[in-house]
Amino acid sequence: MSTEGASSYGDLPAVATDSPVGARNSMDRLYAPPALSERLIRAFLMFCAALSIGTTLGIIGVLFEETRAFFAQVPFSSFFGDTQWTPLFAEKHFGIWPLVGGTMLTTLIAMAVALPFGLTAAIYLSEFASATVRKWLKPALEILAGVPTVVYGYFALTMVTPLLQTLLPDLAAFNVLSAGLMMGIMILPVIASLSEDAIFAVPSSLREGALALGATKLSTVFRVVLPSAFSGIGAATILGVSRAIGETMIVAIAAGQQARLSLDPREGMQTMTAYIVQVSMGDTPTGTIEFHTIFAVGMMLFCMTMVLNLIAQHLRGRVLKGSL
Template sequence: MGGETTGRGRLDVADMRRRVGAHARERVIELLLTACGVVSIVTTVAILGVLVFETASFFAEVSLAEFLLDTRWTPLFVDKHFGIWPLVAGTVLTSAIAIGVALPFGLLAAIYLSEFATPRARSLLKPALEVLAGVPTIVYGYFALVVLTPLLQRFIPDLAGFNALSPGIIMGIMIMPMICSLSEDAIFAVPESMREGAYALGAGKLQTVFRVVLPTAFSGIAASVILAISRAVGETMIVAIAAGQQPNLTANPRESVETMTTYMVQIGLGDTPTGTIEYKTLFVVGASLFVMTFAINLLSQRLSRRFREGR
């Protein structure tokens, strides 16, 4: 019997009083754990601080009007232009191609998993699809540049060596599992009673899927697609390897484009001295990327909340 519990007579006051040492120990541990949690707040504040600080110093030299109205992005040339649109166009183009691939594949796969697959097929397919999302992006970049682009060039003769199409397609394959698994969750959440209601009215499986299940799960599916867009916009290595490094205000997927992320990699690879305007462009592009993804994520959160509440 330990000393703590032996030799106790009737309850006396001191018995249940806080013991200073033990209490202090608990408080210290709680404080340490709280500090671990606070690290996430500090991280957010630091990211915002870094972006705001360097962006502000960028706009001290370049006007907001030039940033938003110029159509050329040439900060590394002698004749410097700071129009963000070519980079935005590159990002939007590659992301759009990626979604164009990922959405049909992801959604149809989700319908298969939730409406048609046997439990056994499900248990094999789901982890296999997760592998797709777990392959490092540098590996996908290699596939896009070394395998897919030469292959596509056989069918599309005027496809440039660096182009938006090939990395876009590969990126689509990478984010397809994300759309698939989130959409499947949304489809799965459609109450069985709604399906049964449709069957009771004599509807077949197809009609039930297209007229009842998909419309009901729509905002959940939309949330998953939007989250996938955010992922594509922020994706770096695939486009940095295979899309090229020429800021190009174009919607032509056969041409070489530079995305916002690729530009950041380009600056990161060069030995850009701090304090120069080139160094600051790194942060202003980063801030633009941050704002874009944050807005997209927010929209996705909204939609998925509406989906959960409307269910």
């Protein structure tokens, strides 16, 4: 490259002529060290990437600090041993189980809807549907996954609950059943889309091998393809559960605000997320025990979803590495 050519492109540096070409045996010496601007840009980009670590540290730090303040006033044994959760009442109890129970029950109902429907849809899309159907349904699923959850909450409270009340007359106005059902519909596209990716990624040589041995299409799908995609489907399911546990607006709107340890989905129950919303809506002074509770509950929520996400990532990592 001529020096005139290089100077007309200010940001294209000329090949350094003063570098001792051939003087060292290291290849690094064949070009000049990066310009200062280049190093600054690199440093800035690195800072951007490191910011994500800062976010995680921030989340853990904030939750840890406030949770510590909470446990300075409430004993551990009460948090994990008590079966009542009434921090906003005069007579305070700090047992987390009613909130965890409410969360688990809604998650269970949601998964009971999302898993069978989502998985069947995924199998159909991957193995049976024509290319045109796939081309239209996949983006449709992704758009559905982007609908704000407050909209699903509105559906659950104003339409699904009245509809269900005609079938189940003793259904409460705020109940876990319709919140869970709606949450299942919300998570369905997530599970369908992720499982479809996993099933589609199974090498076609496996299908062809099974078919060549005389297996029918159905037994190929259920006895060869699905077992091979097991890790990916497992990851999709766990991510779905994690989404359900962390989902806030549907349960805050439709599941009610009584922290109650029960198994009856016709009643209203409060979830961990709904409790945080309830406290945030009121004017709770910072530094009070009520204020600390939302961080303790948040810590519980964070730990549960974190464990699930790590398991899901591990499973997906196995899929990527090919050792199904």
